[in-house]
Amino acid sequence: MEDLLFYLFAFVVIGSASVVVLSKNIMYSAFSLLFTFFGVAGLYVLLFADFVALTQIMVYIGGILVLIIFGVLLTTKITGVDIKSGTTGKVQLITASVVVVIIAISLILLFTNVEWVNQEFVQPNTTIDSIGFAFMTKYLLPFEIAAVLLLIALVGATLIARRK
Amino acid sequence: MEEANFVFNMIGENWIAFAIISLLPMIFLLAYALIAILGELKISAFIQERLGPMRTGPWGIIQPVAEVVKLLQKEDITPDSANKPLFNLAPFIMFAASYAGFAVIPFSSYFVPSGINLGLFFLLAVGSLGIIGLLMGGWASNNKYSLLGGLRAVAQIVSYEIPAAMVILTIAVMAGSLDLQEIIRQQSGWFWNWFVFGGSGGWIKIIFLPFSFIMCIIYIIASLAETNRTPFDIPEGESELVAGYHTEYSGMKFAMFFFAEYANMFIVSAIITIIFFGGWNSPFGDFMGGPIWGVFWFVSKAFVFVFLQIWLRWTLPRLRVDQLMYVSWKVLLPFSFVCFLALSLLVMLK
Amino acid sequence: MKDYFKNVWLGVWTALIGMRITIDHLFRKNVTVQYPNVHPKDKAGWMDMPSNARNRLYVDMDECNGCNSCARACPVNCISIETVRSVPGDAPPPLASGGKRNLWVSQFEIDFTKCCFCSLCTEACPTGAIVMTTEFEYSSYNRYDLVYNFVKLQNSMSDEKIAEVKEKWAEHQKEKKKEAVEPK
Numbered sequence: 001m002e003d004l005l006f007y008l009f010a011f012v013v014i015g016s017a018s019v020v021v022l023s024k025n026i027m028y029s030a031f032s033l034l035f036t037f038f039g040v041a042g043l044y045v046l047l048f049a050d051f052v053a054l055t056q057i058m059v060y061i062g063g064i065l066v067l068i069i070f071g072v073l074l075t076t077k078i079t080g081v082d083i084k085s086g087t088t089g090k091v092q093l094i095t096a097s098v099v100v101v102i103i104a105i106s107l108i109l110l111f112t113n114v115e116w117v118n119q120e121f122v123q124p125n126t127t128i129d130s131i132g133f134a135f136m137t138k139y140l141l142p143f144e145i146a147a148v149l150l151l152i153a154l155v156g157a158t159l160i161a162r163r164k
Numbered sequence: 165m166e167e168a169n170f171v172f173n174m175i176g177e178n179w180i181a182f183a184i185i186s187l188l189p190m191i192f193l194l195a196y197a198l199i200a201i202l203g204e205l206k207i208s209a210f211i212q213e214r215l216g217p218m219r220t221g222p223w224g225i226i227q228p229v230a231e232v233v234k235l236l237q238k239e240d241i242t243p244d245s246a247n248k249p250l251f252n253l254a255p256f257i258m259f260a261a262s263y264a265g266f267a268v269i270p271f272s273s274y275f276v277p278s279g280i281n282l283g284l285f286f287l288l289a290v291g292s293l294g295i296i297g298l299l300m301g302g303w304a305s306n307n308k309y310s311l312l313g314g315l316r317a318v319a320q321i322v323s324y325e326i327p328a329a330m331v332i333l334t335i336a337v338m339a340g341s342l343d344l345q346e347i348i349r350q351q352s353g354w355f356w357n358w359f360v361f362g363g364s365g366g367w368i369k370i371i372f373l374p375f376s377f378i379m380c381i382i383y384i385i386a387s388l389a390e391t392n393r394t395p396f397d398i399p400e401g402e403s404e405l406v407a408g409y410h411t412e413y414s415g416m417k418f419a420m421f422f423f424a425e426y427a428n429m430f431i432v433s434a435i436i437t438i439i440f441f442g443g444w445n446s447p448f449g450d451f452m453g454g455p456i457w458g459v460f461w462f463v464s465k466a467f468v469f470v471f472l473q474i475w476l477r478w479t480l481p482r483l484r485v486d487q488l489m490y491v492s493w494k495v496l497l498p499f500s501f502v503c504f505l506a507l508s509l510l511v512m513l514k
Numbered sequence: 515m516k517d518y519f520k521n522v523w524l525g526v527w528t529a530l531i532g533m534r535i536t537i538d539h540l541f542r543k544n545v546t547v548q549y550p551n552v553h554p555k556d557k558a559g560w561m562d563m564p565s566n567a568r569n570r571l572y573v574d575m576d577e578c579n580g581c582n583s584c585a586r587a588c589p590v591n592c593i594s595i596e597t598v599r600s601v602p603g604d605a606p607p608p609l610a611s612g613g614k615r616n617l618w619v620s621q622f623e624i625d626f627t628k629c630c631f632c633s634l635c636t637e638a639c640p641t642g643a644i645v646m647t648t649e650f651e652y653s654s655y656n657r658y659d660l661v662y663n664f665v666k667l668q669n670s671m672s673d674e675k676i677a678e679v680k681e682k683w684a685e686h687q688k689e690k691k692k693e694a695v696e697p698k
């Protein structure tokens with residue numbers, strides 16, 4: 001059953017991600033990101049990372065995706081550009097393909113060459129406790145730096161909004 | 165921890181059990197929606213000293229059935245210039261998002277569809293899913309009113325999620341857990357153990373009573389805004405935006421939006437019940453306790469808040485957009501910060 | 515700062531007041547009735563329709579002096595009145611309330627297909643002849659049935675009488691003309 005679900009989610013992720021890339025309509029791309037994010041959240045759940053999965057839904061779907069859609073809606077309205085993106089040029093196509101192929105090959109090499117250690121799997125009862133402890137002990141500095149960064153961004157955004 | 169699901173106890177963990185568990189809330193939701201629609205019609209009528217629907221059945225109690233049948237057999241119109249795929253997808257996303265919330269609602273100590281220990285966080289996360297459906301429907305309708313409604317809805321929901329999240333954070337601090345069953349279990353006993361009365365603990369909590377009350381009010385206000393109910397129904401304000409994001413929808417698809425709104429109403433009422441009013445706990449200690457009565461207490465408490473929402477709808481006029489933002493950012497947010505600090509202090513003193 | 519807290523408090527408090535009012539109304543008796551089954555006039559405790567109810571108009575021809583005020587007040591021109599001047603010495607009977615009358619009202623028509631029930635005519639009437647009744651069930655299959663001629667309906671003047679007063683007035687006019695042409 002887990003395998004079935006995994007392939008289902010993987011199919012959703014890959015299918016919607018290809019729509020994101022291939023669609024000529026920016027709105028379609030933006031909205032199929034919803035399914036991509038959702039599928040990724042599903043994969044996290046299958047990895048017993050429930051907290052990360054929920055954060056994925058909350059931050060990426062509830063926050064970032066909404067911002068992206070808002071951005072698409074607002075910018076096209078302001079500049080009057082057609083919402084459908086033009087066909088990609090030859091140059092971009094070739095460059096992108098080369099980069100993608102290089103990354104894919106290196107990833108495949110990485111997966112085949114590394115000796116993976118198969119650990120006895122214990123289903124964690126809850127992940128949130130360990131995440132909390134890790135944040136507050138071992139990773140306190142990165143955690144605090146991220147918090148300060150977000151605060152700076154917040155203050156900066158308020159400042160920009162005020163100046164108008 | 166005891167087994168949290170009576171279906172698993174009865175027929176074991178197999179496919180049938182999973183199917184039953186995922187369908188049970190749907191059955192409840194259907195029954196609830198009929199009651200809530202009737203309630204909305206009748207309460208609005210009584211508040212305005214009218215009789216309300218009277219023709220279908222005795223005192224019109226089958227009116228919601230008639231309305232559902234009407235919606236089902238209505239012509240399903242898709243506007244010519246609408247973006248068809250997204251237009252057709254939006255109601256389903258809306259409904260799926262609100263139904264997802266039911267996955268963690270504990271109806272009783274022996275029935276919660278999915279007893280994950282991040283229930284509160286889950287509710288917060290899927291609560292933001294519906295926005296996409298709104299935006300999608302608003303944009304795909306290709307109608308300026310729908311688009312404006314969608315944009316307003318997003319601005320509103322995103323703003324009001326923050327005070328709501330502060331309240332939920334406070335509850336997480338007070339309960340020390342995000343597991344809804346655990347949160348409810350901590351409020352067992354008499355009603356003064358509910359979090360709205362500062363949770364269980366010594367007399368010191370009396371000093372903090374105002375803060376927990378204010379928290380509760382903040383959450384009720386924020387939840388009204390998140391479900392687009394009056395006085396925060398700016399996204400669908402009939403007098404300015406026709407019907408906002410669902411102006412162009414008709415028939416079954418409109419019914420889905422409608423249904424999602426009612427499901428959302430129940431979900432926020434359930435959240436209020438769980439985090440402030442003790443969930444399935446009996447208010448009077450062991451009196452009428454136990455799993456079966458738990459369903460009764462939970463549902464009736466939630467219905468009180470559904471009633472409160474309907475009551476408020478027929479009391480207060482709609483806010484302006486700037487007033488809406490003022491209430492969220494300049495009133496609810498600072499108050500929730502102060503209350504958060506105060507209640508955290510209470511947790512430390514206990 | 516003080517204003518801010520006062521504002522917040524007022525916001526909450528006024529909302530609570532509003533809620534108290536609505537909950538009070540929730541438990542009050544309904545004012546509406548299940549109409550075709552229960553006639554409003556049959557509702558217990560109701561002596562009559564509400565005083566500001568707008569229904570079918572009624573004109574008491576014994577009170578009408580034919581001043582045409584109602585027709586002029588009517589925004590949709592649905593009242594049409596025809597009057598005949600009376601000759602000296604043959605004045606119409608005085609009003610029921612005692613006032614003097616100089617005009618024979620030979621026709622008083624209200625077209626209820628046009629009437630918008632604004633009740634402006636009843637306010638304009640100096641004698642209170644035209645009033646709102648409590649009757650509102652008078653739909654009809656023929657729209658001409660909705661043109662009410664109150665003279666005919668109340669038989670305040672028979673056709674012969676109308677012809678007679680018209681004759682008299684015409685004669686009176688003729689005499690006047692004659693007088694004007696060949697003064698004594």
Ligand code: SF4
Pocket residue numbers: 571584587588589590591592593624628629630631632633634635636
């Ligand atoms: S109620 Fe109004 S519309 Fe009707 S006859 Fe009188 S003035 Fe005219």
Ligand code: SF4
Pocket residue numbers: 573577578579580581582583584585595638639640641642643644
């Ligand atoms: S205003 Fe009154 S008195 Fe004058 S014509 Fe009309 S009904 Fe008769």
